[in-house]
Amino acid sequence: MDERTAGAGPLDAERLARAKRAVGDAGLDALLIAPGADLRYLTGYQALPLERLTCLVVPASADPFLVVPRLEHPAALASPAGGLDLEVTAYDETDDAYELIARRLPAGTRAFAVDNQMWAEKLLAFQSALPGAQAALAGDVLSVLRMRKSPGEVEALRRAGAAIDRVHRRVGEWLRPGRTEREVAKDIADAIIEAGHATVDFVIVGSGPNSASPHHDVSDRVIRTGDPVVVDIGGTTEDGYCSDSTRTYAVGEPPAAFRELYEVLLRAQTAQTDAVRPGITSEELDAVGRDIIAAAGDGEHFVHRTGHGIGMETHEEPYIVAGSTRALEPGMAFSVEPGIYLPGTFGARIEDIAVCTPDGGERLNLTGRDLVVLPG
Incomplete structure (x- = not known):
């Protein structure tokens, strides 16, 4: 079985809603989650960690959405993420995925958090796309949710x-x-x-x-x-x-x-x-x-x-x-x-x-x- 489409165990569809509430409670504008345990926890999608950006975006004041490379789009839809009420957006090789996400974030975004294991090059690209916004660690938000097991x-x-x-x-x-x-x-x-x-x-x-x-x-x-x-x-x-x-x-x-x-x-x-x-x-x-x-x-x-x-x-x-x-x-x-x-x-x-x-x-x-x- 392709690990990207493997079952995610007891996936709770309310996790995204809880994460969104936690974003606002933490005074953040958005969470930006790259492939890893946080992404799988929230969506069931065990995405490949590639040089191309895969990112779950959880804004405080809008619906979450998942951005994936075009060639990963079928795997994302076939994963448990495809069964959630979650927009999955594909981008092409010549697109700037960071700018795509920055344009969709609320105007005046001042604070965002990235997952603790996001590659440094991706964090730096987000900081370039969101000048003036403060970056923090999403682990401070998500660990509180993840440590209490259902x-x-x-x-x-x-x-x-x-x-x-x-x-x-x-x-x-x-x-x-x-x-x-x-x-x-x-x-x-x-x-x-x-x-x-x-x-x-x-x-x-x-x-x-x-x-x-x-x-x-x-x-x-x-x-x-x-x-x-x-x-x-x-x-x-x-x-x-x-x-x-x-x-x-x-x-x-x-x-x-x-x-x-x-x-x-x-x-x-x-x-x-x-x-x-x-x-x-x-x-x-x-x-x-x-x-x-x-x-x-x-x-x-x-x-x-x-x-x-x-x-x-x-x-x-x-x-x-x-x-x-x-x-x-x-x-x-x-x-x-x-x-x-x-x-x-x-x-x-x-x-x-x-x-x-x-x-x-x-x-x-x-x-x-x-x-x-x-x-x-």
Whole structure:
């Protein structure tokens, strides 16, 4: 299936209306949204990011419209955007798409916002076409809408979580001494697709001392008996929602010091997922696990935030981190993934996706969290 016309999952036709209201509330004249998660969220259209401009325009005082290159017009109409009450305008190769949009914006436009991932060359072209207008980030407007997932979006994330759980349950088929991290990662990537994802977003297989590097990718290191192995994997499903889950394995009996470290981590991560509820702030939730790890003497070895929001992007608002006073609300979905890393020795991470519910929280990853010791 062409990814531009793939299903967009639980597309809510009211999203555009909510975005339009948010534009006015923010004191902006228009949102300008290029290809990416924001465009797919608002219209269901997963447009190709090309040098030619594709742009959703959401004025505060007029109807939204989508501007696309002529050669992309059929794909735009065939996407879920074609089923919305949305004008889709095509332009030709010799047209100036930026001037086209500028002419259609309200006279006296003074402030507009672009999506956070718009290419710099496109932002500069809009600034040239709208001299005197102030540019801002649309993320400040749209993140408030996107971070509160609808029931349909939560169900999509639940399906994504179940799919990645199916992969973790099979890791023992591939993880064994004598194989390289890269070989194991290839098998895992194939299984991510088999489990129901449309794309593989990342596969981390960190064995032995590599498990102490939180963002290790893969290498040609040969896995050895006694190695701890961090496996952090995720993909995107056909309807556009992401999975992300980490489990730590041991290939044969690990060192006693690693078991002690892992038990501290498990207590911290369990306490954090149990603490998810409306009203708790991001920094308070971060502190629940961080305090447990610090009390055990490993505070300096928990080197990253507790988690990140997830939806149509693997990393989005809200971020579960010290300094964030954002209170959790029902519908917010995010990872809970404390880790302890001893540089050059070993490390561990446990990660579940959690959703804040009206009366607490729900874990979307349901594989066991105890250390899995595989044959060595």
